Amino acid sequence: xxxxxxxxxxxxxxxxxxxxxxxxxxxxxxxxxxxxxxxxxxxxxxxxxxxxxxxxxxxxxxxxxxxxxxxxxxxxxxxxxxxxxxxxxxxxxxxxxxxxxxxxxxxxxxxxxxxxxxxxxxxxxxxxxxxxxxxxxxxxxxxxxxxxxxxxxxxxxxxxxxxxxxxxxxxxxxxxxxxxxxxxxxxxxxxxxxxxxxxxxxxxxxxxxxxxxxxxxxxxxxxxxxxxxxxxxxxxxxxxxxxxxxxxxxxxxxxxxxxxxxxxxxxxxxxxxxxxxxxxxxxxxxxxxxxxxxxxxxxxxxxxxxxxxxxxxxxxxxxxxxxxxxxxxxxxxxxxxxxxxxxxxxxxxxxxxxxxxxxxxxxxxxxxxxxxxxxxxxxxxxxxxxxxxxxxxxxxxxxxxxxxxxxxxxxxxxxxxxxxxxxxxxxx
Amino acid sequence: xxxxxxxxxxxxxxxxxxxxxxxxxxxxxxxxxxxxxxxxxxxxxxxxxxxxxxxxxxxxxxxxxxxxxxxxxxxxxxxxxxxxxxxxxxxxxxxxxxxxxxxxxxxxxxxxxxxxxxxxxxxxxxxxxxxxxxxxxxxxxxxxxxxxxxxxxxxxxxxxxxxxxxxxxxxxxxxxxxxxxxxxxxxxxxxxxxxxxxxxxxxxxxxxxxxxxxxxxxxxxxxxxxxxxxxxxxxxxxxxxxxxxxxxxxxxxxxxxxxxxxxxxxxxxxxxxxxxxxxxxxxxxxxxxxxxxxxxxxxxxxxxxxxxxxxxxxxxxxxxxxxxxxxxxxxxxxxxxxxxxxxxxxxxxxxxxxxxxxxxxxxxxxxxxxxxxxxxxxxxxxxxxxxxxxxxxxxxxxxxxxxxxxxxxxxxxxxxxxxxxxxxxxxxxxxxxxxxxxxxxxxxxxxxxxxxxxxxxxxxxxxxxxxxxxxxxxxxxxxxxxxxxxxxxxxxxxx
Ligand SMILES: Cc1cc2nc3c(=O)[nH]c(=O)nc-3n(C[C@H](O)[C@H](O)[C@H](O)COP(=O)(O)OP(=O)(O)OC[C@H]3O[C@@H](n4cnc5c(N)ncnc54)[C@H](O)[C@@H]3O)c2cc1C
Ligand SMILES: Cc1cc2nc3c(=O)[nH]c(=O)nc-3n(C[C@H](O)[C@H](O)[C@H](O)COP(=O)(O)OP(=O)(O)OC[C@H]3O[C@@H](n4cnc5c(N)ncnc54)[C@H](O)[C@@H]3O)c2cc1C
Numbered sequence: 035x036x037x038x039x040x041x042x043x044x045x046x047x048x049x050x051x052x053x054x055x056x057x058x059x060x061x062x063x064x065x066x067x068x069x070x071x072x073x074x075x076x077x078x079x080x081x082x083x084x085x086x087x088x089x090x091x092x093x094x095x096x097x098x099x100x101x102x103x104x105x106x107x108x109x110x111x112x113x114x115x116x117x118x119x120x121x122x123x124x125x126x127x128x129x130x131x132x133x134x135x136x137x138x139x140x141x142x143x144x145x146x147x148x149x150x151x152x153x154x155x156x157x158x159x160x161x162x163x164x165x166x167x168x169x170x171x172x173x174x175x176x177x178x179x180x181x182x183x184x185x186x187x188x189x190x191x192x193x194x195x196x197x198x199x200x201x202x203x204x205x206x207x208x209x210x211x212x213x214x215x216x217x218x219x220x221x222x223x224x225x226x227x228x229x230x231x232x233x234x235x236x237x238x239x240x241x242x243x244x245x246x247x248x249x250x251x252x253x254x255x256x257x258x259x260x261x262x263x264x265x266x267x268x269x270x271x272x273x274x275x276x277x278x279x280x281x282x283x284x285x286x287x288x289x290x291x292x293x294x295x296x297x298x299x300x301x302x303x304x305x306x307x308x309x310x311x312x313x314x315x316x317x318x319x320x321x322x323x324x325x326x327x328x329x330x331x332x333x334x335x336x337x338x339x340x341x342x343x344x345x346x347x348x349x350x351x352x353x354x355x356x357x358x359x360x361x362x363x364x365x366x367x368x369x370x371x372x373x374x375x376x377x378x379x380x381x382x383x384x385x386x387x388x389x390x391x392x393x394x395x396x397x398x399x400x401x402x403x404x405x406x407x408x409x410x411x412x413x414x415x416x417x418x419x420x421x422x423x424x425x426x427x428x429x430x431x432x433x434x435x436x437x438x439x440x441x442x443x444x445x446x447x448x449x450x451x452x453x454x455x456x457x458x459x460x461x462x
Numbered sequence: 463x464x465x466x467x468x469x470x471x472x473x474x475x476x477x478x479x480x481x482x483x484x485x486x487x488x489x490x491x492x493x494x495x496x497x498x499x500x501x502x503x504x505x506x507x508x509x510x511x512x513x514x515x516x517x518x519x520x521x522x523x524x525x526x527x528x529x530x531x532x533x534x535x536x537x538x539x540x541x542x543x544x545x546x547x548x549x550x551x552x553x554x555x556x557x558x559x560x561x562x563x564x565x566x567x568x569x570x571x572x573x574x575x576x577x578x579x580x581x582x583x584x585x586x587x588x589x590x591x592x593x594x595x596x597x598x599x600x601x602x603x604x605x606x607x608x609x610x611x612x613x614x615x616x617x618x619x620x621x622x623x624x625x626x627x628x629x630x631x632x633x634x635x636x637x638x639x640x641x642x643x644x645x646x647x648x649x650x651x652x653x654x655x656x657x658x659x660x661x662x663x664x665x666x667x668x669x670x671x672x673x674x675x676x677x678x679x680x681x682x683x684x685x686x687x688x689x690x691x692x693x694x695x696x697x698x699x700x701x702x703x704x705x706x707x708x709x710x711x712x713x714x715x716x717x718x719x720x721x722x723x724x725x726x727x728x729x730x731x732x733x734x735x736x737x738x739x740x741x742x743x744x745x746x747x748x749x750x751x752x753x754x755x756x757x758x759x760x761x762x763x764x765x766x767x768x769x770x771x772x773x774x775x776x777x778x779x780x781x782x783x784x785x786x787x788x789x790x791x792x793x794x795x796x797x798x799x800x801x802x803x804x805x806x807x808x809x810x811x812x813x814x815x816x817x818x819x820x821x822x823x824x825x826x827x828x829x830x831x832x833x834x835x836x837x838x839x840x841x842x843x844x845x846x847x848x849x850x851x852x853x854x855x856x857x858x859x860x861x862x863x864x865x866x867x868x869x870x871x872x873x874x875x876x877x878x879x880x881x882x883x884x885x886x887x888x889x890x891x892x893x894x895x896x897x898x899x900x901x902x903x904x905x906x907x908x909x910x911x912x913x914x915x916x917x918x919x920x921x922x923x924x925x926x927x928x929x930x931x932x933x934x935x936x937x938x939x940x941x942x943x944x945x946x947x948x949x950x951x952x953x954x955x956x957x
Binding site: 074122123124126135137138139140141142143144145158159161162163164166168169170171172173174176177179180183184185187188189190191192193194214215216217254255259260261287300303 | 696700742743744745746747748751767768770771772773774860863864867868871872874875876879880882884885914915916918919921922926936937940941942943944945946947948949950951952953954955956
């Protein structure tokens with residue numbers, strides 16, 4: 035494939051996870067003459083390749099698929115519509131004028147240009163340093179995703195007795211996976227007073243296997259010079275300070291960290307794309323265009339999703355818009371309305387909405403709440419005191435993305451709005 | 463047949479490495495031992511990386527003399543060995559009148575030590591480092607201060623020594639001396655966990671354990687080395703850009719918590735100073751982290767803790783040797799000596815800061831001491847002072863990168879995404895004169911896994927490459943030697 039590599043493409047997609055795949059397919063379907071997808075991994079599919087558990091595609095296909103089978107459907111489509119791809123190739127740089135610097139063991143070092151670019155680099159895991167875990171630095175402290183790769187892709191179990199810090203989804207899923215492998219998961223510790231991952235994973239991965247979850251607990255210290263020998267766990271108070279007297283030494287040889295994901299935006303930053311300090315991803319409009327004209331972003335690179343289905347959907351929107359941009363190569367002058375995070379909302383994506391979009395398609399506003407609310411809630415979009423639209427949910431939890439859709443009927447209200455402020459409040 | 467060496471060197475930190483390299487110039491059989499699985503794992507592995515000017519060392523002390531002489535040797539050393547070094551200059555920033563007075567004292571000391579410094583205004587300081595605390599009123603600038611890559615320097619010097627014939631044995635721990643049965647105070651070799659080795663001279667460069675080595679020889683019972691721990695934060699270079707080396711006004715026990723750039727571009731914050739009973743205790747502590755953060759705020763208030771990508775700690779080998787210069791009341795001096803009461807030993811003790819800066823001079827001093835003691839130092843015609851650089855992908859221009867990848871496609875495959883370390887670089891280090899056989903050894907040579915993802919991405923791939931290149935099973939690959947293997951067993955499906 036690389037011999038045929040051109041120097042210029044209508045659309046270049048960086049990253050071949052579900053976000054990138056959806057964007058590439060949709061761009062081609064929307065009329066882009068040629069689409070190139072680049073990924074540093076050896077295969078298409080992104081992080082899904084190591085997610086061999088089920089729970090993917092319930093929204094998109096109304097089927098409960100594994101990560102690789104979910105990915106396979108899009109890989110099939112991508113090959114069918116004729117997407118070009120370059121694997122085992124790392125994008126080193128993206129310039130503001132859409133030059134993409136790539137190096138790969140096959141195909142060598144190249145510069146390719148995309149009329150439009152879709153950033154779909156996914157996210158990376160937070161590490162020990164970011165949560166500043168005290169202790170020495172032995173082998174046996176891994177992020178849950180690294181352990182997942184070892185077990186599911188490389189075929190190695192990285193320990194016998196595990197403690198998992200953080201109740202994120204990957205950590206809980208790994209607790210079950212490691213139990214299947216005959217390892218003992220001693221404990222899952224979560225510093226927050228609530229679960230940070232999906233409730234279904236708590237039931238299916240921890241409860242069903244009698245793995246104990248301790249909320250409001252953390253690792254105070256790692257013990258072991260060469261290899262982890264134990265960790266010291268402790269309860270924390272409201273200010274996240276460990277409570278003296280609550281310490282407990284838990285012997286284990288591996289500590290897995292499932293303490294959050296960070297959108298991977300070093301490339302975006304180099305290109306000059308403006309980033310939202312709260313999401314860690316680019317500021318985007320409803321078509322996922324970033325602050326740089328012709329540069330779009332899709333998937334976990336924008337904000338961390340809980341379900342792959344929404345990643346796919348975002349990728350489709352970004353791909354379609356990228357194709358449109360490539361075909362007219364113009365910056366549409368559009369008046370956009372900013373969104374804003376209101377009561378109990380941490381952030382809203384997209385950051386701005388062009389009301390004219392509502393004449394042809396719906397716009398989904400996605401958000402994370404700051405506090406869990408375990409009774410019925412209303413998700414409401416306001417412009418000042420004027421309610422634009424609202425919906426009801428059974429509950430709202432920080433671990434699960436909340437969304438609300440703006441539709442054609444909202445066009446007039448949105449067009450006249452100053453801001454679209456979203457709040458999530460208890461239903462009276 | 464027992465092999466007899468002329469010199470046996472104990473310890474592979476910067477002091478051992480520069481000494482081994484200096485001695486490799488001469489026609490001598492040299493054995494160099496290190497107890498760990500790699501070189502450069504002790505104090506040299508975790509420090510501030512500053513090549514001090516020498517203005518603050520106590521005038522008249524051996525420390526002052528070695529620091530100033532050592533500082534002057536770094537340009538040539540870096541040029542011959544191809545490691546990163548920059549004469550960047552260093553600053554001590556003062557807030558208020560009392561601290562400004564302290565700067566005058568430092569300047570006066572510098573004058574005594576023969577180290578030129580200059581006092582600059584707060585405004586000038588802010589011009590040179592815009593992120594500095596606006597309350598800074600004056601600063602001391604030392605133009606001869608510099609920055610090095612301590613890993614790179616040690617590894618390059620060690621490699622050059624090995625290229626010139628020094629025999630390096632890792633995983634080999636000194637345990638005791640072998641004595642001449644006929645001449646009671648004459649050393650004829652050493653006993654290690656790997657057997658006995660015979661040599662005429664033993665150089666004690668054991669860092670934190672140099673006191674124990676001396677005590678084995680029945681020397682200096684009153685001399686002790688205390689581990690003084692210093693903890694650090696490393697900041698993401700994509701988020702924090704400090705371009706200078708900034709010290710606060712020093713305290714009695716340390717140079718204080720500094721904010722400094724590194725030659726790798728990441729800002730470093732630390733160290734604190736805490737005496738530790740256990741000489742292996744490189745724990746990072748919650749208390750220490752608070753302390754260094756508070757200290758750093760004083761110099762650069764704008765730092766954000768969210769931008770921390772790594773934490774680590776190092777141990778200073780702090781000694782209690784009195785200064786030998788008459789009239790100088792100082793009790794933390796270096797020991798660089800051939801003791802009179804035994805034959806065949808060179809002691810290097812109390813090698814805390816600025817021993818990194820001083821190391822090239824300490825090595826020269828060892829050569830002089832041995833020459834004075836009657837050793838024949840005949841220069842080898844084959845001695846090559848140059849250690850060629852190996853390609854570092856991230857340092858190349860795009861054109862150079864393209865050429866390198868065209869030549870060897872393994873340089874096109876990026877293994878560590880944050881630091882852009884390629885498979886080509888990793889493989890080159892595994893097959894280098896001092897082969898890198900552990901993850902941490904590769905990290906110190908290539909900087910892989912030192913970025914914001916802390917190896918989360920590269921670890922499985924590096925384990926794979928190490929196993930492949932060394933021809934062993936991935937299960938045997940370790941972080942830092944035996945007992946630190948990454949993996950436990952194969953999965954059920956795979957086995
Ligand atoms: C470890 C892990 C486990 C997860 N498990 C689940 C789960 O069980 N269920 C669920 O619904 N969701 C899960 N998620 C969330 C999941 O990430 C998303 O649902 C979805 O896979 C994100 O898709 P994406 O395309 O945005 O990113 P990714 O799938 O991460 O794809 C990004 C791609 O970009 C490539 N890339 C990045 N930078 C470069 C570069 N510079 N050059 C070339 N290529 C580059 C990467 O190699 C990768 O293939 C998990 C996420 C992680 C990190
Ligand atoms: C926090 C901190 C900050 C510092 N900052 C600076 C600075 O900015 N500038 C500066 O100039 N200096 C600085 N220093 C000091 C500098 O790091 C040390 O002085 C220097 O690295 C000492 O080198 P060394 O070779 O003597 O010791 P080490 O690097 O400790 O080497 C000694 C070696 O001997 C080995 N060894 C010990 N016992 C045995 C045995 N029995 N058998 C075999 N091998 C053995 C050890 O494993 C070790 O590898 C700092 C130190 C610390 C801790």
